Amino acid sequence: MIRHDNRSPGDLRTIEIQSGIAPHAQGSVLVAFGNTRVICAAMIEESVPRWMKDQNVTGGWLTAEYSMLPYSTISRKTRDSTKGRPDGRGTEIQRLVGRSLRAVVDLEKLGSRTLWVDCDVLQADGGTRTAAITGASVAVELACRSLVQQGKLAALPIKNRVAAVSVGIVQGEVLVDLDYHEDKDAEVDMNIVMTDKMDFVEVQGSGEESVFSAVQLEAMVAAAKGGIAKLLEIQNAALETP
Numbered sequence: 063m064i065r066h067d068n069r070s071p072g073d074l075r076t077i078e079i080q081s082g083i084a085p086h087a088q089g090s091v092l093v094a095f096g097n098t099r100v101i102c103a104a105m106i107e108e109s110v111p112r113w114m115k116d117q118n119v120t121g122g123w124l125t126a127e128y129s130m131l132p133y134s135t136i137s138r139k140t141r142d143s144t145k146g147r148p149d150g151r152g153t154e155i156q157r158l159v160g161r162s163l164r165a166v167v168d169l170e171k172l173g174s175r176t177l178w179v180d181c182d183v184l185q186a187d188g189g190t191r192t193a194a195i196t197g198a199s200v201a202v203e204l205a206c207r208s209l210v211q212q213g214k215l216a217a218l219p220i221k222n223r224v225a226a227v228s229v230g231i232v233q234g235e236v237l238v239d240l241d242y243h244e245d246k247d248a249e250v251d252m253n254i255v256m257t258d259k260m261d262f263v264e265v266q267g268s269g270e271e272s273v274f275s276a277v278q279l280e281a282m283v284a285a286a287k288g289g290i291a292k293l294l295e296i297q298n299a300a301l302e303t304p
C-alpha cells in the first residue's frame with residue numbers, strides 16, 4: 063500500500079530534532095514528525111517536591127507537562143487557563159511522558175533536584191505524544207549534560223534513551239507513525255514506547271472501532287520496533303551535533 067503522502071507502511075515521516083531552541087532551559091529541542099512539531103524543554107530546579115522531603119525519599123524527581131498551543135490545531139484550541147480546568151487528554155499524555163522519562167533517568171543519581179519537562183505542541187498532525195517523548199529524551203539528556211559540565215554531577219544520571227512511535231491498522235494494513243489523516247481512519251491505534259535497549263516502557267493499544275488479533279498485535283509491535291530503531295539513530299545524531 064502506498065500511503066497518501068507516498069510513504070511505505072513501515073516508513074516514518076521526515077523526523078527532525080533541532081536542539082537549543084529555548085536557551086533559558088538547560089535542554090531544549092524542537093522535534094518534528096512530519097507536520098507534527100513539538101517544543102520539548104527540560105529545566106532543572108535545585109529542590110524536590112515537599113512530599114519527598116516529608117517521606118524521606120532520597121534522590122530527585124522528574125515531572126512532565128504537555129499542552130497543545132491554541133494555534134497548533136486546525137480549529138483554535140482554548141487554553142486550559144481560559145477554560146479554567148485541565149484537559150483530560152492532556153493530563154493523560156503528560157503522565158505518559160513523565161512515566162516514560164522516569165523509566166530511563168536515574169533519579170537517585172540526579173540528586174536532590176527536580177527535572178521539569180515541558181512539551182508544548184506547536185503544530186498537531188497526529189503522534190504528538192510520541193514526538194513529545196522522543197524529543198523530551200534528548201532535552202533531558204542535554205539538561206543533564208549541563209549538570210555534568212558545571213561539575214554538579216560526576217556522570218550523566220541517565221540509564222537509557224527512550225523513543226516512541228505510533229502504529230495502527232488502516233484498511234487491514236499495519237502503518238507506522240500515523241498522521242492525523244490516517245489516525246482518524248485507523249481501526250486500531252497503538253503508541254509504543256521503548257528504550258535504546260529495545261525494551262518496552264509502555265504499550266498503549268486499543269481497537270477504536272474493531273478488535274485486533276494476537277497476530278496483528280505482533281505485526282504492529284514488529285513494525286513499531288523498526289520505527290523506534292530509526293528514531294534512536296536520529297536522537298543520537300542530534301546529541302552528537304555540538
Ligand code: UDP
Nearest residue numbers: 135136151186187188189190191192242245
Ligand atoms: N487533535 C486535535 N485537537 C485535539 C486533540 C487532537 O486537533 O484537541 C488531533 C491532533 O492532530 C492530534 C490528533 O488529533 O495529533 C491525534 O490525537 P490523539 O489524541 O490520538 O494524540 P496524538 O496522536 O497526538 O498523540
